[in-house]
Amino acid sequence: MIDFQHPNYVNSIQQWQLIDDICEAKNLKQYIVKINSHDGSQSAQQRRDQFFKRSVFYAIAGYTAQGFLGKAFSEPPKCTVPDSLD
Numbered sequence: 001m002i003d004f005q006h007p008n009y010v011n012s013i014q015q016w017q018l019i020d021d022i023c024e025a026k027n028l029k030q031y032i033v034k035i036n037s038h039d040g041s042q043s044a045q046q047r048r049d050q051f052f053k054r055s056v057f058y059a060i061a062g063y064t065a066q067g068f069l070g071k072a073f074s075e076p077p078k079c080t081v082p083d084s085l086d
Contacts, residue, residue, distance in 0.1 A: 023065050
């Protein structure tokens with residue numbers, strides 16, 4: 001059982017979770033700006049829900065990460081060995 005977490009890990013885990021959520025386009029509701037967050041009325045909650053339903057999320061970060069992976073692994077690696085090393 002692991003019971004120790006390095007302080008750098010503890011400081012970075014929330015950022016990593018944010019990046020994972022954005023790249024995978026999940027748990028996005030927690031990152032949307034809450035309109036009138038101080039207003040707890042039912043009408044304000046409905047307005048926030050409508051705002052979320054109308055919001056558009058462009059998963060550019062996820063596409064960028066997939067593109068970099070595609071570039072890196074699109075061709076098999078090539079190794080050219082000089083004749084003198086045979």
